[in-house]
Amino acid sequence: MLIPQRHRRRVRLAFLLLVFLVWCALLGNSVESPGPFEQVKRLGRGVNILGYDPIWDNHAEGRFKERHFKLIHDAGFQSVRINLHALQRMDAGNGYKLEDAWLSTLDWAVKNALSNDLLVILDLHNYNDVAKDPEGFKPRILAFWKQIAERFKGAPDTVLFEILNEPNGKLTPQLWGEFWSEALPIIRVTNPTRTVVIGPPFWNGIAHLDKLALPEEDRNIIVTVHYYEPFPFTHQSAPWSKETVHLSGVSWGTEAEKKRVEDDFGRVQKWSLEHCRPILLGEFGAYDKGPLESRVRYTAHVARTAESLGWAWTYWQFDSDFIVYDIDRDLWVEPILGALIPGKD
Secondary structure (H helix, E strand, C coil): CCCCHHHHHHHHHHHHHHHHHHHHHHHHCCCCCCCHHHHHHHHCEEEEECCCCHHHCCHHHCCCCCHHHHHHHHHCCCEEEEEECCHHHCCHHHCCCCCHHHHHHHHHHHHHHHHCCCEEEEEECCHHHHHHCHHHHHHHHHHHHHHHHHHCCCCCCCEEEECCCCCCCCCCHHHHHHHHHHHHHHHHHHCCCCCEEECCHHHHEHHHHHHCCCCCCCCCEEEEEEECCCHHHHCCCCCCCCCCCCCCCCCCCCHHHHHHHHHHHHHHHHHHHHHCCCEEEEEECCCCCCCHHHHHHHHHHHHHHHHHCCCEEEECCCCCCCCCEECCCCEECHHHHHHHCCCCC
């Protein structure tokens, strides 16, 4: 039977894509196993945790409890991205030494995540502070990673380091390139094979990947992007957003809206293949005040689209806002959980 020419062309393109993916994976995994592509598979479906929990000031007052690690694992998640606000705690007077109590809480979080078979991303999350005064915070960033790298140099390869969340503001693309280029060698002194996560400037925006020029010789890097488009939908009624605080009742789910996600992610995938760098969708979600049915459709479509491209993802977030778990009521937000982990609704 003759195969129509258009189908033969599709088969050839699919074959070439497969070859390219295999070559990228081999290149990425040329580092000591597991390489970054394998790490992305292991990260799989994840969730952001602990960013705005009072536990960092007083462990006894923490909303997040030890049992929540098991709840996260049993729900079907494979990883946690621990959001660390540490730079404001560091003082030049003592050489930017991290507080013992803060480090103890971090040790507790990493230990309990690992004991529940969850991969861990240690994410430096002081993006607003650095955006306002990059040069002022630069010594703290470098001191932070020197201490964290030394502390976790013996940790298993299931612990990953993310240099800085969402560079923006006065942290220009040029400055961001200088910052991570100085932080990465500091990490590599004690963690030569640790998987490191780095994202593009402008809030880890997908449109700015061309501003991220990673070192070709260091292949143990995962590239992270964040996705909150369309912003009027995902951030409607959000009190911190002047552009969208007045919006409400904005729905999502047309075929055109779904196609936009697919097209946006397709451009990221093109960059990923061209540069042989695996992708982590580090944040996505829709604020709690939006229509629930639309939020469920959006969350499911973004997650499934990312998975179809072989990306890992970490949903924003477990507690505080955009929540997938209601700590006050001690139960999952079942529609959102079901959108993230099919079969869990």
